[in-house]
Every structure is written in structure tokens, then in C-alpha cells.
Amino acid sequence: MDKKKLNWIYKKLFTIRFFEERIKKIAKEKTVPGYLHTCIGSEAICVGVMAALNNDDWISSTYRNHGHAIAKDCDLKKITSEIYGRKTGICKGRGGSMHISDFDRGMLGSFGIVAAGPPVVLGAALQEKINNGKKMSVSFFGDGAIHNGAFHEAAGLAQLWNIPMLFVCENNGYAEATATDWHLNTKELSDISKAYDMKSYQGNGNDVFEVYKITNEAIIESKNNEIPIFLEFKNYRFSGQYEGDTQLYQPKEEIEEAKNNDPIKLAIENSINHGLNADKLEEIKNIALNEVNEAFKYAETQPWPDPEDALKEVYVSYPKENI
Amino acid sequence: MDKKKLNWIYKKLFTIRFFEERIKKIAKEKTVPGYLHTCIGSEAICVGVMAALNNDDWISSTYRNHGHAIAKDCDLKKITSEIYGRKTGICKGRGGSMHISDFDRGMLGSFGIVAAGPPVVLGAALQEKINNGKKMSVSFFGDGAIHNGAFHEAAGLAQLWNIPMLFVCENNGYAEATATDWHLNTKELSDISKAYDMKSYQGNGNDVFEVYKITNEAIIESKNNEIPIFLEFKNYRFSGQYEGDTQLYQPKEEIEEAKNNDPIKLAIENSINHGLNADKLEEIKNIALNEVNEAFKYAETQPWPDPEDALKEVYVSYPKENI
Amino acid sequence: MPIKTVKEAINDALVQSFENDKNVILMGEDIAGGKGREQYQGTQDAWGGPFGVTQGLFTKFGAERVRDTTIAEAGFFGAAVGAAMTGLRPIVELMYVDFAGVCFDQMMNQAAKVRYMFGGKQKVPMVVRTVVGAGFRAGSEHSQTLYSLYTHIPGLKVVAPYDAYDAKGLLLASIQDDDPVIFMEHKRLYMTKCEVPDDLKPIPLGKGKIRKSGNDITIIAIQRMNLFAEEAAKKLAEDSINCEIIDPRTYSPLDEELIFESVKKTGKVIVVDESNPKCSLASEITSLISEKCFSDLKSPVAKITAPHTPVPFSPPMEDYYIPSAEKIINVAKNF
């Protein structure tokens, strides 16, 4: 792996972790309004997949989107400003934490409706196919989404139409308060893809390099063979469903055990093997932390939107007096 | 098989065929209003499954419901009267051909929305489970329905909750104008059940005795093991999607070939093996034809509903002036 | 000038749009009927959907742009949203509007909201073509109109043409529009005819039409109800009651000015809507008029709608369910 990419991977991992820890803090302090869903434990999936993508490839995310947005190189200050509900937010304050999205970075959207993303990404991928485009299309969703009809309909159509795209399922052990295995019918989650004869691969979602490798190969296979591929990455949701969640349903022992596989911990342990020495690692870490601090400093001081901004951009064209 | 059941099976097969042929005739003559979906070619599935059911077991059907209603022993005169839109119709003229249904015979409903039935039947089966009831629950749907999210959600929940019920898919080669294999991702349609690790069986939908046997065994297995089972019966849709459909998309050769496996033809050929001689067969046939004729005679002369009947039975209770 | 049915006019608009813009695609069920058996030639493109509206498109523009879908509306409606966001102009078919409930989420939460909630960078230029309306003896699940469900949702535009001229002009405009449009076709109007120029320009969305001018009573008629309004107006003319008939044509946005002007003139209004009454277009238009033309009104706005019941199948009941010229005349005479 080239140095630049390696540094990028580590920087993103740290950035996401520092960012989410800061979010947890401000959530406790109640500095910001609304629901906050953090993704501590998902860093390797966010970064590993995005490392395999080009900057302008298409992705969809969910309400748990901070990591995806950061890994997709969205502007950290604007992300933070959005979470703070400020005018300079990445969605002008209209989206909030759950809907962070930057179309210019290929982020089609962060959807609050479970399984709403896969059909939308199917559409982007279809567009690429029709226009002989080169962009890859990736839909991120959770273990809970595979039970939903919208996922199934998208998967079926993608396979039928030979659409190159990735269905990336983050199996983090929980859908809200419900453990994945409590709802699983098959031995492995990825068996769901058998309904469509869809190719699927599983990987360790805590190992950023494994995620990267699997995704990379899947992209090549998907493009070459013009097929969709289902990827299941297993990891652990250290955060609650949202900040403020008591997490009583997550057994202490389970959390402790999961810490052994913390994706950041594993990445640090692996850094030497990848030719990253401790000094460099420390340097990257500091840069990441600094950027996060700067982003929050920025956001805190940003102006609020004008109330009347609520009326803008509902449509491309519509008589103002009818809004 | 006992004689009574055997006679019943043959009588129902003939009744359905005669009935649908008569419907085709009146459709041509434009004697009746609205859409008419006939089920010529489905008789063995309707009769074979229902032969394995008790009178009060639950089923759901679709717009293509005449055969199910007849096999479920709904009153033939009232069915016909309903199709004619008359006051004495089985749904008081409010349903029409697409919605023939008789709750007293365990017919939960004939739904016009593709894949709306499986979730509803899941609910009936859940009720039986909770109340330690003995009734079996069976959802009939077509090959087109397996692509729909509602089917998937029902299938997933049925498996998860260990609900004894049957998902009966009639694979008649077409969903409207679209051939089954044009939309199938898997080699066999029933592979769809793999997504849920659901037991499944396939059978020849033209052979009423095979359908009966498979269904019978599936019911025992489903009840004993408290599991849902998916059954795929293959047959051929001789009728168009609806009466009036030009069927241009159904190749002539295909139709001719399918005639070799016409379920009524097969049943007649098999009758001797089952100890039914030609005379008895003729007698049953005549009774069936006679009943069909009587039913149409009845329907033609029935009174129309009062226009204001349109306002009735929207709710169990609701202020009249608010309707 | 050529005389066309609504069906032909819509087909024309589709063909024209496909020819003018390679980004236009179509997705729907059975629009490539028969293509399933590739070994049999001449059987494809036999259907064009159940009403045959899209016939010929598959053969003309191919399987890539005319996509036969599975019965997976949530899936392909979502795909239309994503395709629209990334550069195509997808048209999707909801075979009957009665199936709205299986894919309402993609319209309500994605199509309608992505532009707004993601900060205005995106647009969703998609069109949902769907079939509405009672009077076809099609029963409770194939006869609804549901105009108001879509009109309620900010971010969507709602269009419902009455005649072939408007159908073509408004569909051309809808496909060129950069916002998601629900384009509602009434099944009982498909075979009605009128003159439609071959070079008809797109008709701007949000502009109503005075189908007949008059001074005594304003009849605001929703889609097929224009038929009854015209019938009624003819009869009423015999009694020297001169009706003005307004077809709003698009419900979101609604041409309020046109309506208010007419009401100012007549002071008497009948709104005719085939939908169920509660929270309907009829209620919406009535409430707007009552608010904005309060002192112009000589009597309360009269709403003529279907009752608060599903659509019954049997002809006498269905005919009773649907508003009629007689009902309009009765109301008019009692003003």
C-alpha cells in the first residue's frame, strides 16, 4: 500500500474516533440539539471501504453517518457545524446529525428510514451503467435493514439487472436494542443474499486492512462481471443506539470482550507491520485530534440560520407564495 | 384416498373449469362489469391444496380467486352473483370478481395488491399459535409476488416466530405479461426461501394428487415442527392476465405444449387408477356443469344493490352523518 | 390538426421526450411484456402496461432505457430517486395509484426531501406516471384517486390532466421539470379525444385553465369531474345559469389566482372532486377560497365529493359513489 493511502487511512481512523468521542461529550453536556448516533467501533468499516473508493464514487449512509461522511472526505468543519445546526452546516442546518450529506463528495444522502438507501444507490448505479460511467456505487446499511422489504427489492433488481454496486452491511451486533442473532433466520447474515444468487463475502469489520482488501477485490469483481456484491462486515457497536441510550441491554462482559477487537486498537497494533512507526503514528494522531478540535471550535461560533431559511430549497421551482 | 374425498376432488376440478369457461364466455359478451381474472390451468393447485385443508382453515387469495373460492366450498351462486355485481353476491356486490371472499369459510380475503396476502395470513397463523388453535393458515400467491418486499417481510417473520403456515406459490409462468424466468434470479423459484432457511418443496401443479400429497405432508410437518413451509407448484396460465388480454406475448407453441399437461386432462387420465370409472366421472362432470349453469342462471336474475348500500359497513361503528 | 386520445397523447409525449433527451428512461411493470421468451420473436412489446400506454417504447428505445421491472415498487421507485439525483430523468409507472402505499416512503421521505434536508445541492427530476379513478368497475383496490396524499407532501408536484391536449403538454413539462412530479392519468379518460398539435409546447406546471367562462357560478372540477361540470353547465345554461368551469390541472402548485379571480366574479362556487371527502383537494380548495374570498362569497362553497367509503364494485353503488352532473345541477339550482 502506498504511503499516502496508509497515512490517509490512519488519519481517518483517528479523526472518526476523536470526533465521535467529542460528540459523546457534547451530547452529555447537551450542547447540541437533537438525536446523535455515534459510530464508535465502525471506524474500520467506514475507512476501509472508502479507501477502496474514488473520491466521486457514490455512497448512501444512514442516521449513523458521521464516520462515512468523514471517510468520504466531507469538510469536517461543515459536518460539525451541521450537527450544531448552524448556517454554515454542510446541509445549511436543515439536516442535522442524522442527515449529513454532501452531494459534491458523492454522498447521495444519509437516510433516516431503515433500508431506504439501497434502492437509491441502485438508481445511481443504474445511471452509471446506462451512461457507461465509471463511478462505483455503495450502499451502507446495518444488520437490522436486511429484514426490510426495501432492501430485498433493491437486491433483487440489482441482481436481475446486472448492476455493479456493493451492498455493504455493517453487522455491529445490534439494531437499536435488539441483538442481531435474536432476529436472524440464517446461520450467517450474508446468507440472505442466497435469495438472489448474489455473490457475497464476509469480513472482519474491525480490521481496516481486511475491509479495504475485500472491498477492493469486490469492486473489481463487481465491475468486471457487472454484478452486485453483498459484503458483510462484523464489528461491535460500542455506542448505544443514540447518545443517551442506557445500553442496559448490552452485557458488560460483551462490551469488555469486544474491546479486544477495537478497530483503532487493532490498527495501532498493525501499524508497524505496515511500515508506520510510532512517531509517525503519533504525528498523525495529533493532526487528527487537532482537526477535530478546530472543527468544533469553528462550529460553536458559527451563526444560526435565519428562521426564514426554513422556506428555502423545497423545490427547484415553485411559486414562493404557495410555500 | 376415501371415495368421498375423491369425488369431491373431481367435482371441484370440473366445477372450476366449467365456471371459468363460462366466465370467459360472458366476458366476451360483456355481460358483466369490471376486470375478470380466470384461473384455467390452476385447478389442480386450488383443489389439491384445499383437499388437504379443513373447512375452517384460513386462506388468502388474490384477484385470481375464483378457483380458490370454489375449492374452499364458498357458495357457487353467491360467488357468481358477486361477479355480476348483485345484491345477493357473496360480498353484497361491493367486492366484485377481484375480491370474492367468504370469512365464514375461512377465506380471509382476496387481495388486489400483489403480496398483500402473506402478511395477513401470517397474522391469522400467529393468532392460532397464541390461542393454541388448530386451524392451518395458507397464503396463495403467484410467481410475481416473490419479488415484493411484503412477501419477504412476512416470510422472515414467519420463520423467526416459528409460525406454522404455508406459503403457496403458484408458478404459472407469468406475472401479467412477464414470463417468470425473465425476472428470476435463482435457478428455481423456491430458492427464494433460502434467505430465511425456510423449508420448501416443489411439485407439479398440474397433478392434483401430487399437490394434495405434498400439501398434506407439509401441513403435518409445519404443525409438528412449528415452522412455516414454502411450496412452489408449477403449472401454466392458459388464461390471459385478465379476460380481454390478447396474450400475444404467450407463444402459441408454448400454449400447445402446455395443453399436454392440462390439469383436467391429467386428472381424467388418472381417474381409473384412483378407482373412478368413466360413468362415475361423467356423472360428476354433469353435476358440476349443472351447478355452474344453475349458478349463472341465479346470478343473472338477482336484484341490483340499492345505490345507498355503498354507504354501509365501512366501519363497525361510526356516525352515519360523517360518512 | 390531429385528433388524439389521451392515451396516444401520453405516448406521443413519452416518445418525444425520449427522442429529445437521452437521459429520459422509463421503469415499470410489463412495459416490455412478452420479452420474457427471447426465442420467440414478435411477441415482445405486446403490452406497454395494462392500458397499453407505453406500447412501442420498448421496441423503439430498447431494454436499457425502457426497463421492465419486477413487482417491487419500493425498489424501483427508490432507484428512480437515485437515478434522478445522479443525472437521469426517470419516469416510473405506478400501475394503479391504489398501490401508492407500497412505495409511499420513497416518494414522501426521499424524493420529496433530499433537496431540502441535504442543503439544496440535489435535485430529483423524476416523474411518477400513475392511473387513478373510479367508474371502471374495478373495485376498491383499483379505483382510488388519492390526489391529496401526494398534494399534502412538500417537495412533490402533482399534475392531473383532463384532456389529450393537456395530457401531452403537461407530461412534456413534467419530464422537463427538475422536481419530482406525480402525473395522474384517469383510466376513464384514456380513450377521450381532442385536437393535439404535433408541435405542442410544454404547458407550465401550476397554471390552471378556464375550460368555459361564465359569470354566475364557478365550478372547480378535478380531472374527470370536468366532464360532469361541462354536462351540468350545458343543462344549466338552458336555465340561463352561466357557469365558469376551472380545471386547476396541477394541484401542487395550485393556481390560486385563477380560482380567486373567478370567485370574485361569481361569488358562488362548487368544487367537484371524485376523492373521498376528508382532507381532500376539495377541502383544500374550499378552505382557500373561504379564507381569501370571504367577502366575495354569496353562499358557502359547495363541495361535491365521493362519500367517506371505499369504492364499491357494483355499478349502481359505484355510480352513486361518483359525483355526477345531476349533483352539480342540483347544487347550482339551490344556490
Added chain:
Amino acid sequence: MPIKTVKEAINDALVQSFENDKNVILMGEDIAGGKGREQYQGTQDAWGGPFGVTQGLFTKFGAERVRDTTIAEAGFFGAAVGAAMTGLRPIVELMYVDFAGVCFDQMMNQAAKVRYMFGGKQKVPMVVRTVVGAGFRAGSEHSQTLYSLYTHIPGLKVVAPYDAYDAKGLLLASIQDDDPVIFMEHKRLYMTKCEVPDDLKPIPLGKGKIRKSGNDITIIAIQRMNLFAEEAAKKLAEDSINCEIIDPRTYSPLDEELIFESVKKTGKVIVVDESNPKCSLASEITSLISEKCFSDLKSPVAKITAPHTPVPFSPPMEDYYIPSAEKIINVAKNF
């Protein structure tokens, strides 16, 4: 008398209904949170849905009657229809009403129509409990109200309590009701309190409530809007404007009589609805009043609603979006 929050009152009504009728069951997501890992005791029943409303039920009544579902609303809503038809009284949770679109078909076409279109033999005694409302900084997809979507559909009943007293009484009645009921709980009201007698009887559906009587202006307030109506009424009283506040409480059926009587008295009406304006409850009620109380009205009915936009996230914008006491006061003073 015990003081209860809306949340507690709803939980009480659920417990009481479970105890009184063994046919009552509950299905929803995360209502048995934590039960996933059976080997760990004490972790189950940790959630009771995201607002904790159903907490304790799983432990009290067991997994058979309190069913934790997958994220498959179309599936388990349909199951509720079938279960209701065959003898149970299912309650299903739609975690946020914003998810209505993924399971609207089962409500609109099955729950609402089976009785009617299958000839009146069936009934569908099910309750959909769902959470509505803005003001929670929850963004465009977790803040809608969508009252009118359900109210439009014949066959459904729609209930939306304001305080804990009504929440308990109306939920008891909804569960006992033989028709499908959409029971809408406002997330910003969950923690509000009032006196609720332990032996409260079911409150009949279709009966509105005069929350404050007065002679000058009628304010018809939809659910949480009662809060602002009361605030406004207090302020207006200082100017000797005496408002009557009516909470219709159920929207289908609607207590029209109660509304009309008040309007006859005051001649001035403000309807306050947190929903988007088009084809809203506000439009419906306004149109009814304009029709039935035409000569009683001294000025046009004033509608105060949200604008025709999705719900924005950022506080200044969201506060602007939601109707307020100030807006009511302004309108009242300008009558």
C-alpha cells in the same frame, strides 16, 4: 388523584388492556430490547421502544403477547390485520409516523377495506400506536405529523390525545374499538402531566372536548397545538378577548357538532395545526366550518399551520416552522 405523564398514562392503559383482555397483544421494534442475549439476565425489557412507553410489558406479559419484531413494518402490520380479523386485538407500533410510507398499503388497502369490500362479515380491531410531531430537533424524517394521510382514508379511525387523561381514556377506547384505529402520540407531550384517575373509563371516540370555554373566538387546536392555544388564550384574556378552545381529540370521526356550536357562538375561528397546510386537517375543518356555519362567521376562518416544507432541523428554523402562541395572538388581535 394520581398525577401521571402521558407516557405513564399510555403504559397504564396498555397494562390495563392486557389484563382485561387476553386477546390484546403488542408488536413492535425493540419492545423487548436486550432479550436478544438470553444468557444475560436482567438485561431484557430495557427499552420498551425508543421512548420507553411499553417498558415492563414484556416482563409482565411475556414474549408470546409482547412480540419483538424485525424492522419489517409491512410484514407485521399485515400480520396485525390478519390477527385482528381472526380474533386478537393487536396493537402495533409504528415507531415514528414518518415511517408510515413503508406500511401504508396494509393500513389503506387491507385494514381499512376488508370489512367493506368483503361484505361486512369481518372486523379489524387493531390499534396502530405511533409517535408524531416536530419540536424535538429530530429532522425531516422523524418529525412529521401526517394526521391527514390517515384521516383521508375511509375505514380508519384517527385519534390524537393532548394530555395524559385523554391519552389513557382514548387508548382504552381505541383498544376496545372494533375498527382499525391510528393512535397518535406526540413526542413533545410524553412528559407532560395531569391528574388521571386510576379507574378512568374509556373515552368514546368521536367526542371532542372544550378545553376552555369562551365567547369571543373559537380556537380549534390539533393535539400539541392546545398548548399554544392555552398560552394564547391566557394572553388574550388580558385584553379581554375570551377564547374558547376546542380539542377535537379524534379526527375520524370528527365531532362536528361541538365545533359548529362553538362557531355559532363566537363567529370567529382559528384552526391551529402543526402539519403541512395542503389537504391538512386544518383545511378539512376550515372547509367544514365555512360550509356549515357560513352565516355565523364574522370573518374568514384563520388557518395557522406549518409552511409547505419538510421539518427543518436547526432550532431557529424548526421554531419558525411550528405554529406558536404568538401567531395565534396576532391573528386573534387582527380579527
